[in-house]
Amino acid sequence: MTTPAVRTRARTRPARAAREMPDALWTRADLVVTVVLLAAGVLLVVLAWFGASDTTDWDSQMSWTALAMIGVVVACAGVGGWLYRGFARVRVEARAVRRSVGRRIAARTAPAAGADDAVDRRRVTVAGMAHHHRADCLLVRGKPVVAADETLLKPCGVCA
Numbered sequence: 001m002t003t004p005a006v007r008t009r010a011r012t013r014p015a016r017a018a019r020e021m022p023d024a025l026w027t028r029a030d031l032v033v034t035v036v037l038l039a040a041g042v043l044l045v046v047l048a049w050f051g052a053s054d055t056t057d058w059d060s061q062m063s064w065t066a067l068a069m070i071g072v073v074v075a076c077a078g079v080g081g082w083l084y085r086g087f088a089r090v091r092v093e094a095r096a097v098r099r100s101v102g103r104r105i106a107a108r109t110a111p112a113a114g115a116d117d118a119v120d121r122r123r124v125t126v127a128g129m130a131h132h133h134r135a136d137c138l139l140v141r142g143k144p145v146v147a148a149d150e151t152l153l154k155p156c157g158v159c160a
């Protein structure tokens, strides 16, 4: 025998699970539409099966076969719509994630307001390079840089 507190908790759990989950890929309406279409499709196939089972007349069996095919189409439409709605939501979420990541990257790489004066404007190069770069250029990062003579070298196409 369970205590009243345990019974109460057990009763509230399904109620919480039955609530709409905001992160769920499908809504309850999607599930209902899919189940209704699947049930209708299966019902049509079963109906056609029983309708055609006692007949030997070709025309009659063709009519029942057509009904079964309609049932299959209805069931496939239910599943197809369910998948389409799921894929559409995945696309929307993926787009939102890409935008969010893009904003975060832009916020990290964009110089802060007034920080333009603090940017190192020295031009540097590495021995053997034909171009001069900003000190923070990816092409010279981690290399032994020296101050560049801008009159002798070409500007870097990446950081110029």
Ligand SMILES: [Zn+2]
Residues within 6 Å of the ligand: 132, 133, 134, 137, 138, 139, 140, 156, 157, 158, 159, 160
């Ligand atoms: Zn460069």
